[in-house]
Amino acid sequence: MVEKKLILSVRNLYKKFSRDLKYNLYYGVRDIFFDIMGSNQQRTGLRPKEFWSINDISLDLFAGDILGIVGTNGSGKTTLMRIIAGIYYPEAGTIHKLPKKKVTAVFVLGAGLRPLFTGRENIYIEGAMYGMSKQEIESKMTFIEEFSELRDQLDRPLGNYSSGMRARLAYAIALATEPDIFIIDEALAVGDSLFQTKCFEHLKQYVQQPEKAVLFVSNHIRKVLKIANRVLVMNSGQIIYESTDVKAALNFYINNCLQDLDEDIRQVKLKKVKNYNL
């Protein structure tokens, strides 16, 4: 097997949150006070009402990977993605990546788009948010028009878009940043299946380019089957299973994480995995 190039490496990542709003705010004031005082101690212990949202996670992402990340709600998937995208700071641990690689994340439903502005105006706003210049955005305009399949509708106010259209627009803008590490967090959960299929085909092509990889977060078993070439299963902030055998990982996920589910439904899901033709 050809050795794959490592492009992102996460080591011993921790992140904690508080269950209680008031405690959370109090800890915030305290932590800021100690930060300002220059205290360098890393507070890796838990204080009352806190829990680990990310508990000692290490993972490697290689060029050409489409890494599926599955886990029940609240298992820490989105938090992990936000840390990798640079939005949240970890409590401890490191993330290394190849120099100059661009990380772009697209989260659920194109949140952050502005309803009173047209689709085209939103492209400028979101593109600028991702750090693109005016020229870069304009050079990508045709691509976004084509890929989102919105074309004429781009000049309508976004508030009139359906949720699928919004998702398509948000996805196309994120893609226009030409990410090297592309994080898709349930962003393809809405929209029509034709568009999704197109995205999947495109992603598979996309990661064939040198030094590109995708982190694909989803609870949708069929989607993960369709696209991932490696799967991580997360539970309570930890990676409990990892495999390049997508089917095995999904079997593990269904058997271990979905215990609350009715036995029948679980069997249906397991069958889906078993019968899926990769």
Place this chain on the structure above:
Amino acid sequence: MQIPNPDNTRQLELWHSYQRAKGKNGWLTLVQNIRNYSYFIRQLVRISFLKEFKRSYLGLLWLFILPIISAIIWILLNGAGIIKPGDTSISYPAYVLLSTSIWGFFVEIYKNTSNTFLAGGKMKLLARFPYEAFIVEKVIVHILRFVIPFVINIIVLLLFGVRFSWVALLFPLTLIPLLILGLSIGLVVSIFRVLLDDVAIFIDQAMGFLMFLTPVVYAPDIQIGFLSQLIHLNPLTYLVGFSRDVLIKGTFYEPGLWSICVLLTFIFFVITVRIFMIAEPRVIERLIK
């Protein structure tokens, strides 16, 4: 787990960690961030003006129409004999008009920046960009919103025979310390607004009270018992008074004390920006939206 080839690992660079969060916030980074995200800031400013008038036909024209309307009201009052133009010293209504707009310049930037986290919306949870962009946007919007009505006011005053000296041209520069002070207080309060709203609410109230401890609607030499003492201890007395006298009288009000206040303001600014940058990641993860 696949073990990466060590040669391969060596090519990587640190992208994100707790220590990095604390170390990344130099002044140089701040300036670079603002430059790299200048287009984003422009977009934010644009949105901020446009969204207010999205549902109107006249749109941005309202930015000019509203101050002209208030100027017309002012002119009508003038016709009623409330304002006496042509006096050697400026009339009381003109004094109050200019004074309150100087005070407004200070207090509005405080209000805007102190709400920055709550007004910033969901955007910060979508991508990694420097939060300072929002602050710069607030400052630019604030200045533009001040300049338009202010220039219109000045034109009206000139038309009605109020004369300014050449020293008044220094007036824009004297606003800088007021901007910096309002911004600094706003930056600190913006943290409390998310984490400890009690402090923010208290300071909001205090700012309202502060206006009465600053000679805005009365002259600095007013005698009101022990409050007079407080007025003289209040740095805003000098910052606002200096600006106003430069504009209205063409003189410098208490230049010595003013210089000290300006110096202290800049030191305070350096400290608060640092605090803001240190606190920012901890505040952002507590923004529940």
